[in-house]
Amino acid sequence: MRYLPLTDTDRGEMLAKVGAASIDDLFVDVPEEARLRGPIEGLSMHMSEMAVERHMRALSKKNLAAADAPFFLGAGAYRHHVPATVDHVIQRGEFLTAYTPYQPEIAQGTLQMLFEFQSQVARLYGCAVANASMYDGSTACWEAVAMATRVTRRNRAVLSGALHPHYTEVVKTMAKFTGDTIADSLPSMEATPDNAGLIARIDDETACVVVQYPDILGRIPDLAEIAEAAHAKGALLIAVNTEPVALGAIKSPGELGADIVVGEGQSIGVGLQFGGPYLGLFAVRDPKHVRQMPGRLCGETVDAEGKRGFVLTLSTREQHIRREKATSNICTNSGLCALAFSVHMTLLGEKGLRQLAAENHRLACKAADRLAQVPGITVLNENFFNEFTLRLGRDARQVVRNLADKGVLAGVSLGRLYPDHQELGDALLVAVTETTSEEDIETLASALEGELA
CATH class of the missing domain: 3.40.640.10 (Type I PLP-dependent aspartate aminotransferase-like (Major domain))
Structure with a gap:
């Protein structure tokens, strides 16, 4: 049973109080293209529990999980090992x-x-x-x-x-x-x-x-x-x-x-x-x-x-x-x-946190040194912790898309973060953590070599 305690009269009084003609007026700040105009595509109005589970599992397989590919995304959200x-x-x-x-x-x-x-x-x-x-x-x-x-x-x-x-x-x-x-x-x-x-x-x-x-x-x-x-x-x-x-x-x-x-x-x-x-x-x-x-x-x-x-x-x-x-x-x-x-944090303690930070920095330096050897790539940073910026000399967004299709999550393009500023479009932000293997680094370098050749 749906729980709808408000009557049409109640809703009308509330809308009048805030100066809105209809409930739709409350959503005017949501872009038109972001609004749902009908039932979710692919889902019927009535499905059994097992059918819904089967459908959702199929949808989930379209995702590429962080643990299933060389992963270099960061920009504010980082993949670390959680005990x-x-x-x-x-x-x-x-x-x-x-x-x-x-x-x-x-x-x-x-x-x-x-x-x-x-x-x-x-x-x-x-x-x-x-x-x-x-x-x-x-x-x-x-x-x-x-x-x-x-x-x-x-x-x-x-x-x-x-x-x-x-x-x-x-x-x-x-x-x-x-x-x-x-x-x-x-x-x-x-x-x-x-x-x-x-x-x-x-x-x-x-x-x-x-x-x-x-x-x-x-x-x-x-x-x-x-x-x-x-x-x-x-x-x-x-x-x-x-x-x-x-x-x-x-x-x-x-x-x-x-x-x-x-x-x-x-x-x-x-x-x-x-x-x-x-x-x-x-x-x-x-x-x-x-x-x-x-x-x-x-x-x-x-x-x-x-x-x-x-x-x-x-x-x-x-x-x-x-x-x-x-x-x-x-x-x-x-x-x-x-x-x-x-x-x-309790499991790590101060010593463990310092060791974790040192390993992040070590791998990031190794990655920066290797990627700097790729023709056409310039490492922007003089100092960094576990994240640094590459200049690719071409649209980084397209490079990221192409490498994702090949199963490599190469990083975050500044063109994605700053879509209105073309001068930042060739920059790629690469994050390296303790979950990154040296094999992952080599895979990224080889993929970029092939993409930028």
Whole structure:
């Protein structure tokens, strides 16, 4: 039985209240070509359970899974080995919920896990306080910008051209509703990040400067230099990290002067999963900013008997306080993904994370050296962790498509990320992790040699 509690009269009153003539008016912002105009093609209106399973299995075989081909995709989502222990723990009955419990008296284990998760993120980012996770890296990036405008009482954000364009678009979309000014640009296709150009864009009205570390081209910017310039103008530095494994090899953003550090936690404990769910990380370097943080924090306390306990605290979300007073209106806690992150990080430990980072970098250097030998290819980067940019001298999108047809997932073309900018069309972003074999590297090099000949 379908559950439809609203009558036509109810719907009519609701539409009138928001000024819409029909329900279709609520979807005007969805592009016409993205709207479903009828039943899904290939599925009849009535099928048996077994028939549906058979049909869905056939559809799934059209996918090329990351583990079934040489895989070099990155650009914010990375293939890493996730130990079987992670899945075992997160599927235990006492943990299997994707949401934060509100009843601390029956959820001490989950709250303790989140407390420890916060401690891990704060240590990883070089910050004083981290929250109990967010949706994903891109929305965490916007939340950081919104927080900076509250702290500085300014409304201009300067975005590095080398910030992931999807993160940039999320920030710009949200800023339409807040009136904040977003100053963005395109990435400079140089071997090293254009710190001087970014610093020149900071003025006395700037609330924050947003820098990706490592950036969208895989380069590692000098955060300390940018932090000094931002602070001189009274602005905050927001560092965005999409590959947390990198922080096992390079200095933490907080250590280099970043005021707010956000990022994507998917690399640790969370699989690629066709794009989600993922895990947003958020931390601040100075404890004085903690009350302006979005989301929720888990705190440690003692009960009436003096025993250690854990509670949700500083829950300044719109469902807890008046919407106009909330520090966030879009964030939540990705509890199950946070648990996966915490379990994997616990299994690694500091030494294991450093070893994992070293292996990623070793294989990436080996891949860059081999691909640089392919005629027609130039490696852009001077410095990188496990991701670097190639210039192919021809449309990288077509190269990626051709190699995918041959069973090689060669990387992410900048033409796909920046479809309106032809000058970036020959650039290919290649990611290498511990799951990449030396045979995979040779397969990619041979495939590119054949494609570019």
